[in-house]
Amino acid sequence: MSSPSLSSSLLSSTFRFEIESITPRLGNLTVYRKSLKKLIQVQTPGLITCTSRGVIPHLSSDHHLNPPIKWIHVPFESFLEHSPPFPTLHPGPYPLHSSLGFRPEQHILSMSLRDPADDRDMPPNGNQFVSALCLRGVRKASPDQWRDYVSSVQPDLVLALSDIPFSSASLSQKRLTKSIERSASWLANILRPLPAPATGPDANLNILVHMAGGIIPAARQAFSQSLLDPLFDKEAEAIKPLTNLDEGVVGYSFDLAPLHKSLSPNLTLPTTSKSGFIPFLDLFSTPPAPSSTAQIISLIRTSLTPLPTTKPRIVHSAGSPHEVLALIRDVGIDLFDAHWAQRAADVGVALDFVFPAPVGLPDPELPRQVGHNLYDKRYSHDFSSFADFHPPPAYTPVPYTRAYVHHLLCTHEMSAHTLLALHNLAVLDMFFVSVRRVLLEEPESFSQHVAHFEQTYDEKLGVLAEARKLWTEVSLARGKGRLAREREKQNQDAQNINGYEYKK
Amino acid sequence: MPREPFVSLFGRGNGQPGQTHPLPGQTPTSRNGTNRVLYTTPHTHTHIHRSSGVKFISPPLLPPNLAAVAYTTVIAVPQLSCRVVLQYGVRGSRLCHTTRARVSRMKLAHGVTLLPTFMPVATQAAIKGLTPQQVEGLGITLILNNTYHLNLRPGIKVLREVGGAHQLQGWNHNLLTDSGGFQLVSLSKFTKITEEGALFASPFTGEPTMLTPEESISIQHAIGADIIMQLDDVVSSLTVGPRVGEAMRRSVRWLDRCIDFHDKSGRNKAQNLFAIVQGGLDSSLRDECLDEMIKRRKKVAGYAIGGLSGGEEKGIISQCAEKLPADKPRYSMGIGFAEDLLVCVALGVDMADCVFPTRTARFGVALTFKGPLNLKLGKHAKDLNPIDPTCPCPTCSNGVSRAILHHTATHETAAAHAITLHNLTFQARVMGQARDAIMKGTFPTYLRGFFENYFGDAGYPEWCVNALQSVGVDLLEGNPEAKIVKGDGARWEHSRAE
Structure with missing residues (x-):
């Protein structure tokens, strides 16, 4: 079934999203590059690859051809270290693609100011700026600057600036109201037609909007409503020919990191280090609790209810496959970033899960872990490939063995993370392929499969927590005298075990 | 300078056809019987076909200009369990x-x-x-x-x-x-x-x-x-x-x-x-x-x-x-x-x-025919050119800019990988071009050209001039006013405090 599709032209590209079925949602997102005569297609539900400082962590440009890597999300804030940010200086076509080394014929680039997975406490935003974080500290970015950056780097899709309060303190109603008003007005700002000389007479941006309102349903409802309300006077004049904000928006985006933070404030880590930055890795120590996922689903539903169903819905920083499945099932989310899977590669975890989950597993094997912590000594002699459920060979690198990557992890070789990043993206992509297949072939049993998946796989992602602990230990142990320190630890462990046996 | 043909496929590692890696548990197999194209310079596309057993590397397998002179007796079975002897032949041209x-x-x-x-x-x-x-x-x-x-x-x-x-x-x-x-x-x-x-x-x-x-x-x-x-x-x-x-x-x-x-x-x-x-x-x-x-x-x-x-x-x-x-x-x-x-x-x-080319890459130094580039220096922050536009490595041929490498070097492992790929390719090009020049009989010219490019105005290291003089190559030929420097003469791009 085909429903009204939306398209807008961006310089020489056409963005299009077609929904093949509404419940459950299956879609097809395409960008057509007129000048290259090239169609890039992303089937939904599908994945978005994350970048850090403009590059996909651990991969090199020859890996960018891998099938899972099609839609890439670029947080812009790290480029604010220099003024003007260097991607804005690129003179040729597809400036963002070209300056970061991505391929216009292969990749769809979306861009936001902030990293959607970064929920560290930040100085407050102002009426006319968002606080962004780069290596040289906090930078203020105004909606006008954002318009300039966006129009000069020309991403395929861009998130309008949004006022997301990042602070552990609970929010007052006044602060929330302000957040909604600012987000709406910044959206209106970027919806103003671009000045003619910038990109040609009818250049339009594909604008995504982050759904504001925090964890207060009334606030979320109010924000959605403000997208639909007709504008008047000056505001209407500015976004002409649009009559309301929603008409200018091609899709809706939800950042889960700040929502999880607000829903489980006790999980928030203190700002420990001297510089005020918490190491990024610590931010993801806890996977989302099912209860907070349930609340988030209800919040997303509140946001989406009044809005048209024809536009893509994007979720950033979902924390587990369980959460992804629940969001597909309950609120029809179309795209998810692969942040959690890419982080798993950082800490030495090879993902190993399939959808639908295998049936007939013996009880003691349940719940299964979603991956293997290859730091674990038990893999040192394991010469099987990373995953029991290995993606098809055309999809991943040669099946390297667990023992090899265990060795590389123990010796701090970066190649371990390269292999794991490639593998994890492939596993996640296969997961979405299977999800789409079930949605297409047996949509009525999707919920059943989700329930079975939840029973089969550990939703606490214990394997990630364990790997993170070992990763931290290895990372602390690095440097001169490492072997001696490791020996000390081994002795300690041995003593602990002896002591334990003695007590017994 | 025209881009050299770079005959290997970079995409090989991505599950594309042509891979012959052993599966876990399989016995190692060689590329026995497969055609493999080695890194070569333009005139020496060398297709190597191997088979087991005692054999000669017969002239047709070598570039035509060498066919008449090269032969070696080989007892070669590319299986670890079988007899393999290092064979090595150096002849004529x-x-x-x-x-x-x-x-x-x-x-x-x-x-x-x-x-x-x-x-x-x-x-x-x-x-x-x-x-x-x-x-x-x-x-x-x-x-x-x-x-x-x-x-x-x-x-x-x-x-x-x-x-x-x-x-x-x-x-x-x-x-x-x-x-x-x-x-x-x-x-x-x-x-x-x-x-x-x-x-x-x-x-x-x-x-x-x-x-x-x-x-x-x-x-x-x-x-x-x-x-x-x-x-x-x-x-x-x-x-x-x-x-x-x-x-x-x-x-x-x-x-x-x-x-x-x-x-x-x-x-x-x-x-x-x-x-x-x-x-x-x-x-x-x-x-x-x-x-x-x-x-x-x-x-x-x-x-x-x-x-x-x-x-x-x-x-x-x-x-x-x-x-x-x-x-x-x-x-x-x-x-x-x-x-x-x-x-x-x-x-x-x-x-x-x-370890130099790989180690220096991790510190953000890219090797080029015009000397090493320290990509950490501020002067590369806005440079949207690749490290070397003539380089066939994945990094340069995909147009990865110096600016993004500057932005990520020493912060992201991906930058180290990108520069490592480039530096290893640089080393292979230096040696590949040397092989090519030796075979064409133009090695002394190649040496003079390389050193002129690489050391340019910085001056030739004295020991290089002397060492090459001892084997009959005058680096300064046709360039009598060239500067010569003592010491190791390594040409590093240092930060100049301004």
Whole structure:
């Protein structure tokens, strides 16, 4: 079934999203590059690859051809270290693609100011700026600057600036109201037609909007409503020919990191280090609790209810496959970033899960872990490939063995993370392929499969927590005298075990 | 400068057709019977077709201009379990008419490597940050693993279980291991050398452990590299006095023990033992060592020149390379700067290894024909050009800009990988172009062109001028006003505080 599709032209590209079925949602997102005569297609539900400082962590440009890597999300804030940010200086076509080394014929680039997975406490935003974080500290970015950056780097899709309060303190109603008003007005700002000389007479941006309102349903409802309300006077004049904000928006985006933070404030880590930055890795120590996922689903539903169903819905920083499945099932989310899977590669975890989950597993094997912590000594002699459920060979690198990557992890070789990043993206992509297949072939049993998946796989992602602990230990142990320190630890462990046996 | 054809497919590592990596548990297979295109320069596209059994590398397999002169008797079965002999032929037009440089084909159990070549170092069974397929994709056919490190981790047990380092790292090309002696001296605090072997404190247990020549060879057998090195008694090149002579003579005695153990093990059909010439900076000691080791030429597959820490001791390299038998490969250990490599090649060296190109990449330094670029410097922050637009590496050919490398170098591992890919390609191009020039008979011209580009206004290092003069190449020919600088002359792009 085909429903009204939306398209807008961006310089020489056409963005299009077609929904093949509404419940459950299956879609097809395409960008057509007129000048290259090239169609890039992303089937939904599908994945978005994350970048850090403009590059996909651990991969090199020859890996960018891998099938899972099609839609890439670029947080812009790290480029604010220099003024003007260097991607804005690129003179040729597809400036963002070209300056970061991505391929216009292969990749769809979306861009936001902030990293959607970064929920560290930040100085407050102002009426006319968002606080962004780069290596040289906090930078203020105004909606006008954002318009300039966006129009000069020309991403395929861009998130309008949004006022997301990042602070552990609970929010007052006044602060929330302000957040909604600012987000709406910044959206209106970027919806103003671009000045003619910038990109040609009818250049339009594909604008995504982050759904504001925090964890207060009334606030979320109010924000959605403000997208639909007709504008008047000056505001209407500015976004002409649009009559309301929603008409200018091609899709809706939800950042889960700040929502999880607000829903489980006790999980928030203190700002420990001297510089005020918490190491990024610590931010993801806890996977989302099912209860907070349930609340988030209800919040997303509140946001989406009044809005048209024809536009893509994007979720950033979902924390587990369980959460992804629940969001597909309950609120029809179309795209998810692969942040959690890419982080798993950082800490030495090879993902190993399939959808639908295998049936007939013996009880003691349940719940299964979603991956293997290859730091674990038990893999040192394991010469099987990373995953029991290995993606098809055309999809991943040669099946390297667990023992090899265990060795590389123990010796701090970066190649371990390269292999794991490639593998994890492939596993996640296969997961979405299977999800789409079930949605297409047996949509009525999707919920059943989700329930079975939840029973089969550990939703606490214990394997990630364990790997993170070992990763931290290895990372602390690095440097001169490492072997001696490791020996000390081994002795300690041995003593602990002896002591334990003695007590017994 | 036109872009060179870069014949390997970069996409190979991504699950595209053409991969022949062994699955876990499978016995290692060679690329027996497959056509493989090596990294070559424009005039030497070399398709290599191999089959098992006794055979000749017959003329049709070589570039037409060489067909008449090259032949070698080969007993070659590229299966580890079968007989493999290092074969090596140097004939006629593959010798440079002016210098002592030569081009040859070294056939080992895992394929042919064209010499002279640079060997990237995969200390712990991985070139830092890259996957083995990426390394293969660059056309690299010979890498180095470190015995000392692999013996510590993953350890001999794992290596034996998996069937050697080739299988461990999924590398189906040639591999060389050192003996572990150098790391004993450079990494271990309490090493004591006795006639029996090197006594050191085990880094894990702290217990005194003895590394004997036999033990070193035995470990290298477990690793299974195509080329293995004798255990030698290494002294710093700064050492003087009787210790240097003692170490040299002990290295000779240890070589005998290595040969003996290697021959009796039955592994000498699959793995090739190289001797290491020692003797410090003393040319009479070197001569003595050379004489002794050349006496054993029938029992060793090649010779390394050891005990030099790179730099200016080219007199010793020249002396060794001149005296060593022409039918054996000569390996200069620890050489990696482009100017060093080319001087060594001119002196008759065939192989060299160094961590330099991969290590410097991690600090943000990209190597180019116009000298190294320090991408961490602010001047690259807004430069949207690739490192070298003529470079065929994945990084440059995909247009990865200097600006994004500046933005990510030392912050993201991906930047190290991108520059590592480039630097290894640079080393391969320097050596590939040298091979090409030697075969075309234009090596002296190539040397002059390279040095002019690389050192430009900065000035030629004096030692390079002298070393090349000794083999009949005047770097300053046609350029009498060129500047010459003393010292190592390495051309580094330093930050200039402004």
